[in-house]
Amino acid sequence: MAERGPARARAALFVASLAVAILAAPGLVRAGSGGKLLATDGATQLEGSGGGGLVPWAMITGNETEDGVGASAFATGIFVDDYQLSSFGAAVGLFDRIELSFAHQRFEIQSLDQRIDQNVYGVKLRAFGDLVYGKLPVVSAGMQVKHNLDFELPEALGARDDWGIDAYLSVSRVFLDAVAGRNLLVNANLRMTRANETGLLGFGGDKDDDYRPVFEGSAALFLTRRIALGYEYRQKTSGLDAAGEDDWQDVFVAFVPSHHVKIVASYVRLGNIAGSDRQDGAYLSLQGSF
Amino acid sequence: MRGTPLARSLSLVVALAALLALAGCVQLGWDDRSLYVQLGEKPGIDQLVDRFIRELARDERIRGHFQGIDIRRLREQLAFYLCERSGGPCRYEGAPLREVHRHLGVSEADFNALVEDLIDAMEGLDVPTPTQNELLALLAPEQVEIVEPRRAWWR
Numbered sequence: 001m002a003e004r005g006p007a008r009a010r011a012a013l014f015v016a017s018l019a020v021a022i023l024a025a026p027g028l029v030r031a032g033s034g035g036k037l038l039a040t041d042g043a044t045q046l047e048g049s050g051g052g053g054l055v056p057w058a059m060i061t062g063n064e065t066e067d068g069v070g071a072s073a074f075a076t077g078i079f080v081d082d083y084q085l086s087s088f089g090a091a092v093g094l095f096d097r098i099e100l101s102f103a104h105q106r107f108e109i110q111s112l113d114q115r116i117d118q119n120v121y122g123v124k125l126r127a128f129g130d131l132v133y134g135k136l137p138v139v140s141a142g143m144q145v146k147h148n149l150d151f152e153l154p155e156a157l158g159a160r161d162d163w164g165i166d167a168y169l170s171v172s173r174v175f176l177d178a179v180a181g182r183n184l185l186v187n188a189n190l191r192m193t194r195a196n197e198t199g200l201l202g203f204g205g206d207k208d209d210d211y212r213p214v215f216e217g218s219a220a221l222f223l224t225r226r227i228a229l230g231y232e233y234r235q236k237t238s239g240l241d242a243a244g245e246d247d248w249q250d251v252f253v254a255f256v257p258s259h260h261v262k263i264v265a266s267y268v269r270l271g272n273i274a275g276s277d278r279q280d281g282a283y284l285s286l287q288g289s290f
Numbered sequence: 291m292r293g294t295p296l297a298r299s300l301s302l303v304v305a306l307a308a309l310l311a312l313a314g315c316v317q318l319g320w321d322d323r324s325l326y327v328q329l330g331e332k333p334g335i336d337q338l339v340d341r342f343i344r345e346l347a348r349d350e351r352i353r354g355h356f357q358g359i360d361i362r363r364l365r366e367q368l369a370f371y372l373c374e375r376s377g378g379p380c381r382y383e384g385a386p387l388r389e390v391h392r393h394l395g396v397s398e399a400d401f402n403a404l405v406e407d408l409i410d411a412m413e414g415l416d417v418p419t420p421t422q423n424e425l426l427a428l429l430a431p432e433q434v435e436i437v438e439p440r441r442a443w444w445r
Contacts, residue, residue: 034351034399035397035398035399035402035403036399036402037402037405037406038406064399065397065398065399065402066397066398067397067398067399068399096398132430132433133430133431133433133434133437134433134434176423176426176427176430177420177423177424177426177427180420181418181419181420181421181423181424182419182420182423183423183426223419224419225409225419229306231306251302251306267302
């Protein structure tokens, strides 16, 4: 069952890199020369969209502006008491307007010696606005199409579907010289979802089979232009009678040594997951981008 | 990581608050002097402008935009502009920025490159981060005056 995951992941990564190569190679567009301000493209969140750690942000991934095609790749690990979640993938940012992303996730349940794999295909459209300049914040709409590849356990818990679509609206803005002379990034999302534990426990369920609105928010303060401290909150709801779930939170430190590298380390609190309480632990993420 | 949930959230909040307070105080973030004074008045601004122009001249991304222009005049106007905008006793008498940059085709990327050169210049002169950010916040609204409007509807 789990063998399908890596094969699909490789296929999608191949398609993504091919797309970048085709667009960039003949010099049709600028690529790799950069263009965005340092750190303003964000990191990659655990489902593969450009963002913070737990939640997407409204910016389009990659370093390119309206004149170019940028891209990013990431690897993330979350290590809590009874579970481990690893996620990796890649994304392209087209003309600072459209972001296409892919992530492969592996959720490991240590006590059962079981794992659940999931693929997430993302698209994000920047509607208007800018993170730093002009009057309006950057506002985007996005979708994450998720396919759970190991549905036996979620189904046994009461989930209805092995795939689902999350849709979200995202607003992000940097306020310069906002707190103690530091720049502050603020983000808020509204997500519509049927996912249980972001889809790792399937979609819909015996308790609630409908779409549910959830709120997500982030704040990050840039102590210097390369180091930010932040907090994230992700509201969550469960459609399963057998497995309630809690809102997720984290405090993070992000380090941006260059236009091409971002390192995020955080302390996450994931609450109850599938009957195991107080899942706290570490989140580590590395992103490369151009 | 064990303890009551309340105790753990409290310790988290305290740790975060301590870090923020540290960030605010380490570099005397609460500098209430005018930006002009923080930048070192006229001599400081002249020094910053010199350094900034040196960074621009070195920057392969945008140096082309400055080919064949009168650098001495640029230096002078820039210094007057920064002096006046930061609250100093100067008068910028050049044309409005929108006019100066019209038809130059300055892209978003060009503008960001320029901002990074300005930050590099300030870093090079050890200008404290809060002072840097105060200047950037002051100049950021000019971006829409300087950057060429988007060229295609679908972008």
